[in-house]
Amino acid sequence: MDKQPFLSAIEQICEEKGIAREKVIETIEMAIAAAYKRDYGRKGQNIKVKFYLETGKMEIFQVKLVVDQSMLKTEEETEEEKRREKEIEIEIEKEEEEKRFRFNPEKHIMIEEAKKIKDPALGKIKKVKPGDELEFPLEVHEEYGRIAAQTAKQVIIQRLREAEREAIYNEYKEKEGEIVSGLVQRIEGQNVFLDIGKATGILFPEEQVFNDRYRPGQRLKVYILEVQKDSRGPSIILSRAHPKMVSKLFALEVPEISGGSVQIKSIAREPGSRSKIAAASIEEGVDPIGSMVGQKGTRVLAVINELGGEKIDIIKWSSDPAEFIKSALSPAKVTEVEVEKKRGLARAIVPEDQLSLAIGIRGQNVRLAAKLTGWKIDVVSEKRVKGLEAEKTKETKFKKTKKTTAPAEKKPKKEKTKKDAKKKTKKS
Incomplete structure (x- = not known):
């Protein structure tokens, strides 16, 4: 040889x-x-x-x-x-x-x-x-x-x-949950195939953002959702709609996240429309919101541009449910939050002029806030609360009055005697 x-x-x-x-x-x-x-x-x-x-x-x-x-x-x-x-x-x-x-x-x-x-x-x-x-x-x-x-x-x-x-499968299996850059290779029906280096990944319709437009040769970032073994090679499922796509993009743009001083606690997302992110500072003196927004909004704008203009709300995470819910409903101003821990319910009280903002278009703001916090949220106006309290007070007073006011005593009727009957006969 x-x-x-x-x-x-x-x-x-x-x-x-x-x-x-x-x-x-x-x-x-x-x-x-x-x-x-x-x-x-x-x-x-x-x-x-x-x-x-x-x-x-x-x-x-x-x-x-x-x-x-x-x-x-x-x-x-x-x-x-x-x-x-x-x-x-x-x-x-x-x-x-x-x-x-x-x-x-x-x-x-x-x-x-x-x-x-x-x-x-x-x-x-x-x-x-x-x-x-x-x-x-x-x-x-x-x-x-x-x-x-x-x-x-x-x-x-x-x-x-x-x-x-096997080597390709192992390499990309380790990259599950990571962001990679891909080149649109071809489009078959609603499925988009991307060249991601040593392998080809597939973007199914349910993992696409509704307002994205794909064309061959286009370069974009994708999230590796799952890697499966196949007889013809590894099957790599990609996503641009997954909530973690947002957190991973921020990790690329924000050194404080990759460094560990800022942590993303939770994300609620409606792909292509709007996302809410709760962030917390692990290191004292670090502003989580400021770190993620960046100077003149450069960091958050880079993520927004990658996601095709998707709106992003960044709020400060709190261990206090009432404070967390109050922040989650931003940009609306919340007066007070009442929570029922056993039932997982919360009532957010807002000024009358903030009610529609708190609920959002087609209920999007309150829906995302509920996903972000994990609480069922009922948004009510201050006027409505006062009205409910007035009705409640009125009802309580009525019940009290009913209990304290006793009916007047009736005098017992005298029994008619034979003499009374005779007197009545004589008079007539």
Whole structure:
């Protein structure tokens, strides 16, 4: 084997495909073993190859398992199994499934025979026990050249493709939940395919932003939502609609987030329309909102532009539910927030002129605030609250009056006597 071009090819494969050198050598060994078994092997043989990349030389071995009588089936069991196999005309290999198996001289060697074998390196008998594996050198045929090399080449190409797919899968699996830059490759129906480096990702309709317009050659940032294994290679699902797309874009623009002094606590998003972000400062003296907005709004504008003009509200996170809800309803000014922790309900009281702003167009502001805080929020005006309180007070007074005002006592009627009846008769 001309080793120099071969070595150069291996090194090139490792570098270009990002595959470990050991993985390539292992693949070559498996390919050569498969080719040897096909051309020169016998049924049941377990072939192992040791390939030395530096020299280009190889050694071929037949591997046998050391067994004792307790590991084997009895003659009766073996005969019965042979009879069943003959009846259904198929070969049944159950060695891996059953504790005991049929002895095969190509795969097994009895412990008594194994103990007679000398170790060439030590020059003495090997110490072996049942379950050990012994390697027996096989002849490397001179004609094991063109045909075997061609077979090996085909298997190597296949295995390297598999190794490459595995390497790409592992690389992008580690990038799940990260932002990458992609180039729009093609558009098929509503699905958009992007070149993201060593692989192609897919942007399904449900992961797209409704006002985005895609064209081949367009470069944009995408969020790696999920990486799945597929027979044709890794399937990489991308997103531009996921809430974490926003937080990851801010992490790219804001050093305080990537540095850990500012933390995004929660996000509520309606892709392409509006997002609300709750941020907190981990380090004293750092303003979370100011850090994310940036000087003259440069940082937040960079994110808005990447998201196609999506509006972004940044609020300060608070551990106090009432304060958090009050901030979440911004830009509306909230007078007071009443919370019912057991039921997870909150009532936000706002001035009359702030009611529509607090609720938002088609309820968007209060809906996003509820998602952001995790509370069910009911927005009411001060006027409405006063009206409800007045009605309540009126009702309470009415109930009290009803209880305290007792009915006037009725005088008992006198029973009519016979004398009274006579007097009445005389008068008439």
